[in-house]
Amino acid sequence: MSEVPSIAPVVIIGGGAVGVSSLYHLAKAGWKDCVLIEKNELTSGSTWHAAGNVPTFSTSWSIMNMQRYSAELYRTLGARVDYPMNYHVTGSLRLAHTSERMLEFQRVRGMGRYQRMDIEIVGLNDIKSRYPFLETHDLKGALYDPNDGDIDPAQLTQALAKGARDMGAKIVRFCRATSARRESDKWIISTDKGEIRCEFVVNAAGYRAQEVGRMFGRVVPMMVMGHQYLIFDEVAEIAAWSKEHGKKLPLLRDVDSSYYLRQEKTGMNLGPYERICRARWATADDPMPDDFSFQLYPDDLDRLEWYLRDAVERVPILARAGLSKVINGPIPYTPDGNPLIGPIPGVPNAFEACVFTFGIAQAGGAGKVLAEWVTEGKTEWDMWSCDPRRFTNYTDRQYCVDKGMEVYGNEYAIVFPRHIWPAGRNKKLSPLHERLEALGGQFGPYNGWERANWYAQLGDDTSERATETFRREGPWEKRVQEECLAVRDRAGILDLPGFSRFEVDGPGAREWLLSLITGVVPQPGRIGLGYFADDDGRIVTEMSIVALNENSYILITAAMAQWHDREWLEKHLTEGSGIVITDATADFSCQMVTGPASRAILSAVSDGDLSKEWLTHQSARIAGRDCRLLRISFAGELGWEIHSANADTTTIFDSVWECGKSHGLKPFGMFALDSLRLEKGYRTWKGDLSTDYTILQSGLERFIRWDKARFIGKRALVDEKRQGVKKRFVTLTIDASEYDAPYMSTIWRGDEIVGEITSAGHGHRVNKSIALGMVRAAWSEPVTSLEVEMFGERQKATVEADQALWDPHNERIRA
Ligand SMILES: Cc1cc2nc3c(=O)[nH]c(=O)nc-3n(C[C@H](O)[C@H](O)[C@H](O)COP(=O)(O)OP(=O)(O)OC[C@H]3O[C@@H](n4cnc5c(N)ncnc54)[C@H](O)[C@@H]3O)c2cc1C
Numbered sequence: 083m084s085e086v087p088s089i090a091p092v093v094i095i096g097g098g099a100v101g102v103s104s105l106y107h108l109a110k111a112g113w114k115d116c117v118l119i120e121k122n123e124l125t126s127g128s129t130w131h132a133a134g135n136v137p138t139f140s141t142s143w144s145i146m147n148m149q150r151y152s153a154e155l156y157r158t159l160g161a162r163v164d165y166p167m168n169y170h171v172t173g174s175l176r177l178a179h180t181s182e183r184m185l186e187f188q189r190v191r192g193m194g195r196y197q198r199m200d201i202e203i204v205g206l207n208d209i210k211s212r213y214p215f216l217e218t219h220d221l222k223g224a225l226y227d228p229n230d231g232d233i234d235p236a237q238l239t240q241a242l243a244k245g246a247r248d249m250g251a252k253i254v255r256f257c258r259a260t261s262a263r264r265e266s267d268k269w270i271i272s273t274d275k276g277e278i279r280c281e282f283v284v285n286a287a288g289y290r291a292q293e294v295g296r297m298f299g300r301v302v303p304m305m306v307m308g309h310q311y312l313i314f315d316e317v318a319e320i321a322a323w324s325k326e327h328g329k330k331l332p333l334l335r336d337v338d339s340s341y342y343l344r345q346e347k348t349g350m351n352l353g354p355y356e357r358i359c360r361a362r363w364a365t366a367d368d369p370m371p372d373d374f375s376f377q378l379y380p381d382d383l384d385r386l387e388w389y390l391r392d393a394v395e396r397v398p399i400l401a402r403a404g405l406s407k408v409i410n411g412p413i414p415y416t417p418d419g420n421p422l423i424g425p426i427p428g429v430p431n432a433f434e435a436c437v438f439t440f441g442i443a444q445a446g447g448a449g450k451v452l453a454e455w456v457t458e459g460k461t462e463w464d465m466w467s468c469d470p471r472r473f474t475n476y477t478d479r480q481y482c483v484d485k486g487m488e489v490y491g492n493e494y495a496i497v498f499p500r501h502i503w504p505a506g507r508n509k510k511l512s513p514l515h516e517r518l519e520a521l522g523g524q525f526g527p528y529n530g531w532e533r534a535n536w537y538a539q540l541g542d543d544t545s546e547r548a549t550e551t552f553r554r555e556g557p558w559e560k561r562v563q564e565e566c567l568a569v570r571d572r573a574g575i576l577d578l579p580g581f582s583r584f585e586v587d588g589p590g591a592r593e594w595l596l597s598l599i600t601g602v603v604p605q606p607g608r609i610g611l612g613y614f615a616d617d618d619g620r621i622v623t624e625m626s627i628v629a630l631n632e633n634s635y636i637l638i639t640a641a642m643a644q645w646h647d648r649e650w651l652e653k654h655l656t657e658g659s660g661i662v663i664t665d666a667t668a669d670f671s672c673q674m675v676t677g678p679a680s681r682a683i684l685s686a687v688s689d690g691d692l693s694k695e696w697l698t699h700q701s702a703r704i705a706g707r708d709c710r711l712l713r714i715s716f717a718g719e720l721g722w723e724i725h726s727a728n729a730d731t732t733t734i735f736d737s738v739w740e741c742g743k744s745h746g747l748k749p750f751g752m753f754a755l756d757s758l759r760l761e762k763g764y765r766t767w768k769g770d771l772s773t774d775y776t777i778l779q780s781g782l783e784r785f786i787r788w789d790k791a792r793f794i795g796k797r798a799l800v801d802e803k804r805q806g807v808k809k810r811f812v813t814l815t816i817d818a819s820e821y822d823a824p825y826m827s828t829i830w831r832g833d834e835i836v837g838e839i840t841s842a843g844h845g846h847r848v849n850k851s852i853a854l855g856m857v858r859a860a861w862s863e864p865v866t867s868l869e870v871e872m873f874g875e876r877q878k879a880t881v882e883a884d885q886a887l888w889d890p891h892n893e894r895i896r897a
Contacts, residue, residue, distance in 0.1 A: 086254050086275045092116040092456055093271045094284040095259045095294050098129040099239045100441050101286030103449030106246040111457045114250030119273055121258035124243060125236045126375035127288040131411040132235040133311050133353055136443045139227055141190060141497050143826045144467045148447025150197050153229050155446040163245035167237035172330045174230030175213055178222040179338035185552050186496045187225040188874030192828045196835055202226040212332055215399050230333050235442045262297040282456050284433045289414040291436035298429045303416055303477035304437045305486035306362045308379050310410040311353035313346055314403035321348035337494035339392045350400055354389035355493035362412060364483045381408040415439055415486035417477055423451050423468040427645045434470050460616055464772040471645040476509035476530030501549040502526045512579035513731040521749050529641040531580030534751040536561050553820050554844055558753060565750035566757055566846035569717050572746030573677030581672045582644040584637040588661035591633045598654055600777055600793055601785040604629045609697045609712055613785045615795030619776040619802055623647050628699050640767045671731040676721025679745040684722060687737045696896045705737035717755060718762035718888055720897045760852045761845040761888035763813050770840040770854050778802050781811035810862035816870050817878040818851035823870050829857055830869040830876060836861045848887045
């Protein structure tokens with residue numbers, strides 16, 4: 083048994099598949115003397131009992147990237163580190179009971195092909211020929227993924243451990259981290275075998291991540307579920323089939339019934355994600371034991387009965403197999419089911435690689451991503467879907483439990499574009515919430531804040547069921563159209579609680595901002611858009627900069643970017659600069675009043691000078707309350723944002739609403755705003771704007787001031803410009819009827835994939851299906867004919883001129 087070294091560049095806490103893969107990838111990146119500490123044996127957490135399925139399927143681009151990388155790594159790992167292991171690439175069949183499910187498969191197939199994976203859609207005969215024991219009478223078809231398979235999780239972990247050790251990394255088993263403290267810019271990790279001083283620390287403690295997080299003052303947003311799979315003895319037909327074909331049957335996922343069924347040696351392994359499920363260690367009277375290494379929960383089979391019956395109907399030979407073992411183990415969940423990989427919010431030099439629900443399938447990719455975070459401070463792929471900063475302060479214990487159970491019970495559910503999951507709602511309510519609800523508001527959460535997505539009228543179907551469709555049409559669509567047209571012809575009001583707001587004050591604030599953004603900082607009294615790039619010129623974020631005076635600015639950014647953007651600003655603040663950043667997000671609210679009648683409405687209720695031009699701001703009073711009027715409109719019409727203290731928001735709304743009635747003022751929601759901004763070509767953060775693209779690729783050169791002496795990303799952008807930008811942001815109009823293009827739909831030119839869609843929807847003012855996306859430079863010129871693959875069918879698309887489809891010269895917005 084090794085003793086702990088006193089110094090290490092990185093200490094990883096936790097020796098499951100993910101922690102060990104992180105160690106392996108750090109060593110591979112040249113950080114060879116990192117240390118992993120494990121309180122028991124390697125794999126003793128969730129890893130040892132995992133079923134070991136390794137899917138690549140995901141509806142998320144970044145998760146698919148991570149899983150694809152894992153599968154590729156596992157194919158060669160054994161030979162590379164000289165540690166043979168059982169990894170069977172069996173392929174898998176995902177069954178569809180409904181046409182909507184087939185659409186989901188088609189969509190994922192397109193994404194998979196873009197990631198160089200040959201996923202197939204197969205018909206009933208094909209299913210039978212690949213899996214002869216299956217009942218197919220009620221199926222629509224299936225998705226066949228040739229890359230799927232299963233691996234022995236313990237062997238995988240040991241292989242990664244051997245590879246890491248061979249490169250110089252150290253693993254100390256039976257060594258528990260007990261506390262952490264900061265001393266002279268270093269972390270001191272106390273363990274029951276002594277202290278380790280390190281530069282960076284990684285929480286890879288799996289279902290114990292919350293316990294380890296507390297050592298850093300962090301409440302990890304997570305909960306733990308009990309997940310079971312059942313092992314069945316040999317089935318003669320399966321044994322015979324395997325012998326004859328020299329391979330295992332493909333892994334089966336009946337996603338509409340919600341279980342996986344895999345050949346285990348010559349028997350079967352059945353793992354349901356049951357709808358009526360069970361949280362573990364979720365209440366004060368059920369605390370997590372101090373040690374649960376290599377332990378399981380008692381069998382809990384009643385909940386699985388329906389699934390067992392269903393599986394027997396699907397694969398009748400299963401009825402002849404005897405049940406030999408039940409595995410019921412802890413599996414951690416974040417509120418959205420994706421893991422946490424990246425910087426721990428507010429904690430320097432500390433990272434998370436924990437709360438993995440599919441940690442065997444994702445360990446390879448997660449190790450790569452984590453190592454990049456530590457060694458470079460950035461990742462190759464945009465990994466926002468797994469970034470710990472995507473959850474902020476609303477994720478209390480009950481929220482995590484409710485959401486975790488919801489995700490688990492719907493693990494295989496189709497993700498529909500307009501569907502809002504019902505658990506964990508109303509965490510943060512706007513002062514206007516009741517008023518908007520009375521107007522018919524149908525809400526959705528944005529960083530925990532409830533915002534109206536659309537306004538229903540009497541008789542509209544507002545059920546959850548109605549949103550379970552990929553089609554554009556739905557009860558909301560007519561209302562969204564009315565809302566857009568009201569904004570076009572009269573005026574609309576949109577409540578936007580939770581806009582992230584940072585106040586930046588201090589001498590030198592202007593110079594400091596100039597060094598962070600690619601472009602100019604607006605003059606006092608004006609508003610500008612600031613783009614923040616990383617060293618590679620890739621887009622970190624976008625903020626509206628409201629200049630109060632030379633030394634005071636308000637930065638406004640997306641609700642969900644709150645912790646991410648705050649951290650970016652704080653990270654670049656040098657000590658003693660005298661600049662102070664205040665996060666005032668929770669204190670203010672914002673209402674957007676926009677449309678040709680907005681000036682008349684606001685002149686009637688406010689003392690502001692509404693002749694001030696576009697991109698200016700001023701303090702004003704409405705109904706005796708202070709506010710700031712920003713002359714901007716993300717909807718692309720004449721308009722203002724009214725920013726006011728929360729306490730004043732209802733009074734201001736009532737005054738605007740009352741006066742607005744005679745001008746045809748209508749409330750509008752986020753769905754309408756999305757449609758309106760698409761027509762203007764305005765990008766959204768982490769949809770169109772992400773670290774997958776540079777500022778130049780995103781068509782934002784007008785926001786770069788090349789003559790500035792320095793700004794983050796300048797060198798990379800200069801190089802890119804010199805060499806020629808390889809892909810470009812475009813607006814496409816698509817000959818689409820029923821659907822708009824889903825995120826990451828592939829763009830084709832003949833037989834070649836030439837780009838991808840980053841956001842899309844229907845523009846009601848121009849009456850077109852619009853998509854924003856990235857296309858190889860050669861095909862990005864206006865009126866180029868392309869095709870967009872949507873749910874398996876290619877639709878004609880045209881590259882539009884590099885200007886907004888609506889009001890291209892901004893005449894309406896400047897009116
Ligand atoms: C029944 C079941 C079946 C599953 N099947 C699959 C599957 O088929 N495919 C798949 O991808 N995933 C599956 N999973 C999920 C998978 O098991 C986990 O996602 C994965 O094991 C997580 O790995 P990890 O390294 O993050 O965490 P863990 O394996 O839990 O490792 C964390 C480690 O941290 C250690 N630790 C904790 N606290 C400390 C401390 N203070 N100091 C030192 N060490 C500490 C623990 O001892 C533990 O070994 C399944 C889970 C269950 C329950």
